[in-house]
Amino acid sequence: MATAGASDGFAPNRTPFKPLIAAADGSNFTYVSLHDRVPHILTDVVNDLFAAVERCTGSAGATAEGKALTGELSRLKHEMVTNKPLTPIEDDGAEDIAVWNGWLAAYFPGATWYSAPFLAWEPYMYRRIAALFRRSQHWAGHDFFAARKEATFRASMAAVAKLCARTEALAAQTAGDAAGPALRQVAFAELLQASLWGNQTDLSMFPDLTSDALEAMQARILSGANSAKIVVNDTDRVWQIVSRIKRGRIDIVLDNAGFELLQDVLLAHWLVAAGIAAKVVFHPKRVPWYVSDVTTRDFHWLVDAVRDPSLAGAAGPLPPADAAALGRLGARWAELLADGTWELRDELFWTGPYGYRYLPTEGRDAWEGALLKADVVLFKGDLNYRKLVYDLEWPVSTPFADALGPLSGADAPAIVAVRTAKCDTIVGVDAARAAALFAQQKDWVCSGQYGVIQLSPGRWAVQEDAE
Ligand SMILES: O=P(O)(O)OC[C@H]1O[C@](O)(CO)[C@@H](O)[C@@H]1O
Numbered sequence: 421m422a423t424a425g426a427s428d429g430f431a432p433n434r435t436p437f438k439p440l441i442a443a444a445d446g447s448n449f450t451y452v453s454l455h456d457r458v459p460h461i462l463t464d465v466v467n468d469l470f471a472a473v474e475r476c477t478g479s480a481g482a483t484a485e486g487k488a489l490t491g492e493l494s495r496l497k498h499e500m501v502t503n504k505p506l507t508p509i510e511d512d513g514a515e516d517i518a519v520w521n522g523w524l525a526a527y528f529p530g531a532t533w534y535s536a537p538f539l540a541w542e543p544y545m546y547r548r549i550a551a552l553f554r555r556s557q558h559w560a561g562h563d564f565f566a567a568r569k570e571a572t573f574r575a576s577m578a579a580v581a582k583l584c585a586r587t588e589a590l591a592a593q594t595a596g597d598a599a600g601p602a603l604r605q606v607a608f609a610e611l612l613q614a615s616l617w618g619n620q621t622d623l624s625m626f627p628d629l630t631s632d633a634l635e636a637m638q639a640r641i642l643s644g645a646n647s648a649k650i651v652v653n654d655t656d657r658v659w660q661i662v663s664r665i666k667r668g669r670i671d672i673v674l675d676n677a678g679f680e681l682l683q684d685v686l687l688a689h690w691l692v693a694a695g696i697a698a699k700v701v702f703h704p705k706r707v708p709w710y711v712s713d714v715t716t717r718d719f720h721w722l723v724d725a726v727r728d729p730s731l732a733g734a735a736g737p738l739p740p741a742d743a744a745a746l747g748r749l750g751a752r753w754a755e756l757l758a759d760g761t762w763e764l765r766d767e768l769f770w771t772g773p774y775g776y777r778y779l780p781t782e783g784r785d786a787w788e789g790a791l792l793k794a795d796v797v798l799f800k801g802d803l804n805y806r807k808l809v810y811d812l813e814w815p816v817s818t819p820f821a822d823a824l825g826p827l828s829g830a831d832a833p834a835i836v837a838v839r840t841a842k843c844d845t846i847v848g849v850d851a852a853r854a855a856a857l858f859a860q861q862k863d864w865v866c867s868g869q870y871g872v873i874q875l876s877p878g879r880w881a882v883q884e885d886a887e
Contacts, residue, residue: 675801
């Protein structure tokens, strides 16, 4: 098996700064995750499956298999809480199993849950859960998180409808030649910021978001009250690039389903309406991931739910103008998907073991097959950020592009990380600013209350310099 060492001396188990390790440092966020938060998620998976098995009116085989699966999931939880070694993932027929197991054997032989880095054991757990389901005959297509993802979105349909109406209006104001660049910049900044704060609605951290909370969040974005919480805000630099693109290509490496996905889709809607993008490629996950991550099915579900909220079981009538905007946008998105303007590519790399600095070597399908063809790639959310910068104890002021390593080369697309900070890793922050924030709130970097919009201009640096 080829080992993934990079020319800069970096390897998955040999890093220039310490990776975040669970047990070593006592009560940090990693430890709390492994000790409390993630075992609860596993318990929820077991309980959800148990309830689904109880409801199951299918064959006796499905019931028996479902019960056996709950047993296997409970065993997985036992391995975790009793700090057993990370064992090979059982073969579920997907090509990435060999990649996962080769990576474990090469870089973390004998590692246990508490000795493996955070970025190793946590994705490993979600892939093991997925493998257990995918190996079953009757439960292979069951997304144990689907009900929760859909319920949150359904419950926030009033906020969803308002946002659709607003984006439709923004697109109408800024699409034509008559719209000045300043207006377009403001629209872009608003939608990018909405996409950022949409990342707060992640069910693995904040399971209880209500429609009112979502509307309050939108109000804070519009009033500018949230801007101070964007610790690094490269929006203007991103706009310098985006505003030069005419009918280009934007890729979005998605994070959470539901409300965050809606914000990403609204941004994509505007990019197409404004003539900036002739193609938007979305990258969802192939298997259920980190509770609320978008799968291909979730994407289509959202488009259908916006096109006809009654199909999604949304309660109560909406104001007629908002309802009409919903229907129009949903129908438009279905068209964009059908004619290939929007494309979904759920490469297995996103649920694999490697950090994104290994995209050029271990993720060619995603890198050469997709991202390199883009003008700009947006990486949404906390986990994508951790995988981009490799989840280390970086000095906070390390430039973002330096932390990206091979992804920031002169042939690369512009890379934009759009993330609310929900773990200890962060780069590109002025050291004095970070110190002031730590003095104010010890856990600011894990709290989900602060965000970053960070740019590595890649091949666009040349054009920026040329101006
Ligand atoms: O949905 P996001 O933004 O990727 O967040 C995923 C969550 O998982 C973690 O990466 C670890 O559980 C957190 O840091 C974060 O809260």
